Structure formats: C-alpha cells, structure tokens
Amino acid sequence: MRSSRRSVSRAGRSLLAWRARQWWVAGAGALVTAAVVGIPTDVVPNPLFGRSVPVQWWNYPALALTSVLAGLVLGTYVTASRTERMSRFGAGGAVLSFFAVGCPVCNKLVLLLIGTSGALSYWAPLQPLLAVVSVALLAEAALRRLSNATVCTPGRARLTRGARS
Incomplete structure (x- = not known):
C-alpha cells in the first residue's frame, strides 16, 4: 500500500514538472485517440461509419477516459530516450478500448466466432x-511511466533516497 502511494506521489510530481511541449503532445494524443477509437466505432457521430446497435451510455466515459489516459502516456514519451519501448499496458489498453466501445455486431471477428x-x-x-480493463491498463501504464520519470529522467542525475538537493 505504501509503495502505491509513493508511486502516485511521484507520478503527481512528474506531471507538475511537465513542460508545455509534453502537455501539447498529451492533448494532441488524447484528441487523436478519441478520433481513432471514436470515429470507426461511431461513438463520435460521423457520416463514414454506422452502428447496428445504438451507442450505450458508458461508451462516452470509457472513450473519454481512454483518450485522456492515452494522451498522458504519450506525453511521457516526449523526454524519453529513443531506445525506450512503448508500454505493453498502454498499447493493450488502447486496443482493448476499441473492442470495448465498438458495436458488438459490427465486429467481424466476433461475428465469425460466435x-x-x-x-x-x-x-x-x-x-x-x-472498458474497465482497458482503462485500468492505461492507468497502470500512465502511473508506471510517470512515477519512473521522476526516478530517472534522461539527461538528469538519478534521484535516490537520501540524495541532497
């Protein structure tokens, strides 16, 4: 319990230290995620796609949370080293959200299987x-990336216990 509080605290400090560029990337990433997930699933109404089953009330908050969390995860990559790989939690959460908010009978894979x-x-x-699992995976990815950003940021000395400022 104590380590999770510490992680949330470090993640909060990391967010407070973000520069404008990171916030811009996070905002743009959230908008792109909302479009990439919301348009083909027709949660965001558009003339290109349709649904056989109406959008459910929970699709909107699921899409909003997915977009915000994906944007935050993307914002952590602004200062990341080039060798750092994408979080499996973040990628899995983003893909899962597409299946969560999509029309159940418009999914060709599901139709073929069942x-x-x-x-x-x-x-x-x-x-x-x-949708809950998707948001949890994205939240875990954001928490891990943000809490680790204060521990070791590229170009800065590693912060350790007992280190003096």
Missing part, C-alpha cells in the same frame, strides 16, 4: 468489463 446472436448475448455484456 455469430450475431452470440455477439448480442455474450459479447455485448462483456464490453463494459473490457
């Missing part, structure tokens, strides 16, 4: 759970 009635009977009830 058919239309299976998509409505089994897949649709699982989608809110997928």
Whole structure:
C-alpha cells in the first residue's frame, strides 16, 4: 500500500514538472485517440461509419477516459530516450478500448466466432468489463511511466533516497 502511494506521489510530481511541449503532445494524443477509437466505432457521430446497435451510455466515459489516459502516456514519451519501448499496458489498453466501445455486431471477428446472436448475448455484456480493463491498463501504464520519470529522467542525475538537493 505504501509503495502505491509513493508511486502516485511521484507520478503527481512528474506531471507538475511537465513542460508545455509534453502537455501539447498529451492533448494532441488524447484528441487523436478519441478520433481513432471514436470515429470507426461511431461513438463520435460521423457520416463514414454506422452502428447496428445504438451507442450505450458508458461508451462516452470509457472513450473519454481512454483518450485522456492515452494522451498522458504519450506525453511521457516526449523526454524519453529513443531506445525506450512503448508500454505493453498502454498499447493493450488502447486496443482493448476499441473492442470495448465498438458495436458488438459490427465486429467481424466476433461475428465469425460466435455469430450475431452470440455477439448480442455474450459479447455485448462483456464490453463494459473490457472498458474497465482497458482503462485500468492505461492507468497502470500512465502511473508506471510517470512515477519512473521522476526516478530517472534522461539527461538528469538519478534521484535516490537520501540524495541532497
């Protein structure tokens, strides 16, 4: 419990130390994520895509949380070294959110595996759970990346316990 509080505290300090460029990348990343997930799933109304099943109330907060958290994760890469790899939690959460907010009968993979009635009977009830898991994965990715950013930032000395400022 104590280490998770410490991680949240370090993540908060890291966010407070962000420069304007990181905030711009985070904001742009959130908007791009909202468009990439929201337009094809028709959660964001558009003339290009449609849904057979209406958008559910929880699709909107799931898309909003996914977008904000994905933007924050993307913002952590502004000062990251070029050799640093993308977080598996962040990538998994972003992909999972697409399946969570999408139309259950518009997903070709689901239709092939369990058919239309299976998509409505089994897949649709699982989608809110997928949304929660997606947001949890993105939150974990953001927390890890932000809390580690204060421990070791490229170009700065490593902060250790007992180090003097």
